Amino acid sequence: MANSKFEYVKNFEQPDNLLLNTWIVVRIDGRGFTKFSSKYGFEKPNDRRALDLMNAAAQAVMYEIPEITIAYGISDEYSFVFHKSCTLFERRSSKLVTTIVSTFSSYYIHLWSTYFPDTPLSPPLPSFDGRAVCYPSVQNLRDYMSWRQVDCHINNLYNTTFWALIQKGGMGNLEAEELLKGTYAADKNEILFSKFGINYNNEPEIYKKGSVLFRGYELVDPATHNAAAEADSLAEPVQQSKNQTESDKKRRAKARIVIEHLDIIKDEFWDRRPWLLS
Ligand code: ATP
Ligand code: ATP
Ligand code: MG
Ligand code: MG
Ligand code: MG
Ligand code: MG
Ligand code: MG
Numbered sequence: 001m002a003n004s005k006f007e008y009v010k011n012f013e014q015p016d017n018l019l020l021n022t023w024i025v026v027r028i029d030g031r032g033f034t035k036f037s038s039k040y041g042f043e044k045p046n047d048r049r050a051l052d053l054m055n056a057a058a059q060a061v062m063y064e065i066p067e068i069t070i071a072y073g074i075s076d077e078y079s080f081v082f083h084k085s086c087t088l089f090e091r092r093s094s095k096l097v098t099t100i101v102s103t104f105s106s107y108y109i110h111l112w113s114t115y116f117p118d119t120p121l122s123p124p125l126p127s128f129d130g131r132a133v134c135y136p137s138v139q140n141l142r143d144y145m146s147w148r149q150v151d152c153h154i155n156n157l158y159n160t161t162f163w164a165l166i167q168k169g170g171m172g173n174l175e176a177e178e179l180l181k182g183t184y185a186a187d188k189n190e191i192l193f194s195k196f197g198i199n200y201n202n203e204p205e206i207y208k209k210g211s212v213l214f215r216g217y218e219l220v221d222p223a224t225h226n227a228a229a230e231a232d233s234l235a236e237p238v239q240q241s242k243n244q245t246e247s248d249k250k251r252r253a254k255a256r257i258v259i260e261h262l263d264i265i266k267d268e269f270w271d272r273r274p275w276l277l278s
Contacts, residue, residue: 063257065080213259
């Protein structure tokens with residue numbers, strides 16, 4: 001752009017590039033979804049259509065932004081993970097967060113009628129907030145993912161019991177809340193089984209475990225893998241060659257993104273898919 005006397009205002013911009021060589025997690029969350037879910041009559045505790053819509057929007061985001069390696073969703077939130085070597089938007093936080101938030105929101109609204117064909121959207125329209133957090137080690141990243149999945153489990157066990165007491169037990173909200181105060185997981189399992197014949201273990205995996213999205217293929221070849229491991233041991237940033245980056249980009253753009261409801265706390269999930277964290 002041509003120089004002008006106004007151009008100095010550009011200098012007021014603050015840099016917000018995220019720390020190099022760290023795993024970037026962008027978490028988005030539906031704004032006011034307690035109200036939103038009641039406006040559109042989401043089934044309680046879990047509306048399957050709403051979860052499928054969240055997953056479809058997240059999948060579309062991953063197709064549009066190939067730099068995302070894995071995503072995990074529960075309720076009205078989704079976490080998107082960028083590889084520590086990612087250089088998208090020069091790792092500028094505001095660019096990464098706003099692009100994900102707006103791409104996700106657009107698809108959520110675009111796909112709404114597929115999942116809720118009988119209830120058209122009307123203002124206030126669904127919107128999402130977002131933030132970016134850097135995790136310096138694979139352990140920190142895995143602990144982050146575990147934190148979200150534990151949250152899913154705790155909330156779902158509580159909500160399943162709470163809504164069983166109301167829907168099947170005829171209790172009022174306050175009464176159910178009172179009864180559950182101070183109870184442990186074992187107590188809730190017991191209430192579900194003895195009062196309602198529900199074995200929590202048999203509840204759908206999507207409700208108990210949330211949804212994990214990733215590309216179902218081997219991302220890097222063994223040579224790059226070893227180079228990355230070596231660079232790691234020297235605590236230096238991983239740098240791929242330009243050609244490698246280009247060919248990775250192409251393969252990523254083509255890869256199928258799968259939606260699973262698996263345990264991401266135990267090692268097995270990661271051990272079986274070494275490309276996700278390499
Ligand atoms: P905030 O704007 O602060 O995030 P919020 O009302 O969205 O406020 P959350 O803590 O994000 O608060 O809670 C999400 C709400 O949306 C919960 O009340 C949850 O029950 C509801 N919700 C989200 N997804 C579903 C679903 N698939 N089925 C039923 N309810 C859902
Ligand atoms: P980036 O993702 O980096 O923003 P960009 O292609 O969006 O890339 P911008 O600098 O934002 O680059 O430029 C916006 C582009 O959109 C320009 O090429 C501009 O001509 C075009 N554009 C925007 N609005 C209009 C419009 N109303 N009519 C015609 N062209 C438009
Ligand atoms: Mg522009
Ligand atoms: Mg929030
Ligand atoms: Mg919310
Ligand atoms: Mg939430
Ligand atoms: Mg632009």
